[in-house]
Amino acid sequence: MNLAVVRTDTGPRVVVRRRGDEVVQTAYRSLRAALEANLQHSHALREGAPVDPATLEFAPVADRDAKVFCIGHNYRAHIREMGHDLPTHPNVFSKFGSALVGATDAIELDRAAAQWDWEAELAVVIGGRTRRVTPQAARAQIAGYTVANDISARDWQRRSSQWLLGKTFEKTTPVGPWLVTPDEVDPEDGLDVRCLVDGVEKQAASTADLLFRPAFLVSYLSQVLTLEPGDVVLTGTPGGVGAARTPAERLTPGQTVRTEIDGLGCLVNTCIGTGSPEQVPTSTGTTSA
């Protein structure tokens, strides 16, 4: 089964696609509501009006108030090529829901930042309330998988030790188009992840190379707080980001980023410039305002 959130004249709606079936539009207005209903009765997502797949306008596969976790340094080959030891624990940060965009939306490159970069990633969507579970039990809490690109402003990310602001500029992070349920695909089997910029391949790896796998990550996060239906975990990016290239590369307005994972689907997002170059009041910000 595949789920998506689409924009309609009456707000967001969840649509469902089954293998060989048409797409139907359900009554659910959030991914969370749809996933909760699906837990309660297995027919919850079978009813709806058929819609033309060609007309779907994809919103992010995540509600605005979903928790969004991100993992740094999670592909073995990339960690080793950068000369690092394998980490003993996941490196976890977050971004706010306002950073997310849909599968074909524009990526907004704010002129307040200068060093925009790509990060193709497998994303995991939580299916039920999850707290203090083992990795074994965590598998059953995964609603499915989708595609994301953790577009990053490297200059803001590196201004201080904490990466948040470089990761959470508004309308930068495509997530979608479809959530694909685990009965159809398993990242542990190895799914090819690719990122292309203007048609040129920049990243290519297999999810089999993930150091911390989806079920482990869900288990680990659940030791700290309760995961809820619709929460999202971006599992980290493989090698080939612009900042690690020689010479370094950056995304610029007008470029198109294609992010694809076999068995899951494809994001196609064009970059546009927004805002103005930053005008920091003083270098230390101590001007009395």
Add this chain to the structure above:
Amino acid sequence: MNLAVVRTDTGPRVVVRRRGDEVVQTAYRSLRAALEANLQHSHALREGAPVDPATLEFAPVADRDAKVFCIGHNYRAHIREMGHDLPTHPNVFSKFGSALVGATDAIELDRAAAQWDWEAELAVVIGGRTRRVTPQAARAQIAGYTVANDISARDWQRRSSQWLLGKTFEKTTPVGPWLVTPDEVDPEDGLDVRCLVDGVEKQAASTADLLFRPAFLVSYLSQVLTLEPGDVVLTGTPGGVGAARTPAERLTPGQTVRTEIDGLGCLVNTCIGTGSPEQVPTSTGTTSA
């Protein structure tokens, strides 16, 4: 004017206290709704039923879905005593709303972490939608100030470069009891911030020593994303945290943490132990689950 969110039999409600006035319970169920109504008409928060202040059960002064920003390294004396140069930009991270507790709630010290620590902080609450404003304009976007303690699990915070998980354990971070509006108090004048553990003073500083002041922080964050009514910014902690003491000190179940800021109020929270010691499946998490 002072605002608080209290727990009632019918869910959270916003209450209002004016200088010399009684406390009234409004119809608003979230801080965000109350702040938005207050922007629309100045009498929005004048109507309500009187309630006995002695019976108030404080919830966090922040809605569950508020964005919560935190600032690291922001008191000059503390930065210098640690031997660091003054940073050129704020070091910003976040926590999830599920980490917050009310002014007299228990602080839950999860046994999955071992090194619990205190961090008394001034918190800023946003009053209106705020995007790309100057520090001067940011002042008008501040709904008010309150008290917070960014209780931290140092061992989890230091497992990797990103601090999020050590900062967002459930029910660890008291925020409240009252939001105090800027007409009554101005942190730039210098408010004394104190943290006492079992009656022993551990932190004492003045908000006049803040490197990045509230209006600057609001302006800075608004360059990246839209701040909304009820969003919260914890502005950083002064010296005297347990981890920086010789020998290092830790919070343990049974201890009471008192966090106070002159002109704003006081948090009194007792620590309790929850959960179980962590059982990490393997040191690298690569066990197939």
